[in-house]
Amino acid sequence: MSMLFAAMIGWCGTRWPGWWWRLPRPPVPDPEPWWRDIFGGVIGAVGGAGAVVVFAPMLVDASLxxxxxxxxFGGVFLGSLGHSLMGAAKG
Structure with missing residues (x-):
């Protein structure tokens, strides 16, 4: 159950930093290719669960x-890394 929670929170961290409070608001991007956003979310979920596993010794008495x-922040790290690598691969 805690890994599912960590994966959900990791998915939430995939569009960091600043995509939701930027002023003026950027135009809404074309939803295609939609699979890129799903791919980033899955990578963020894996990053969130992975961060909880890696830092488990420090989180023994941790609160929710x-x-x-x-x-x-595990989702932020791995999601940003994935988006950067996809951007670098595009050239």
Missing amino acids: IETATTAF
């Missing part, structure tokens, strides 16, 4: 908020 923060 501490676990969620760890999973969120």
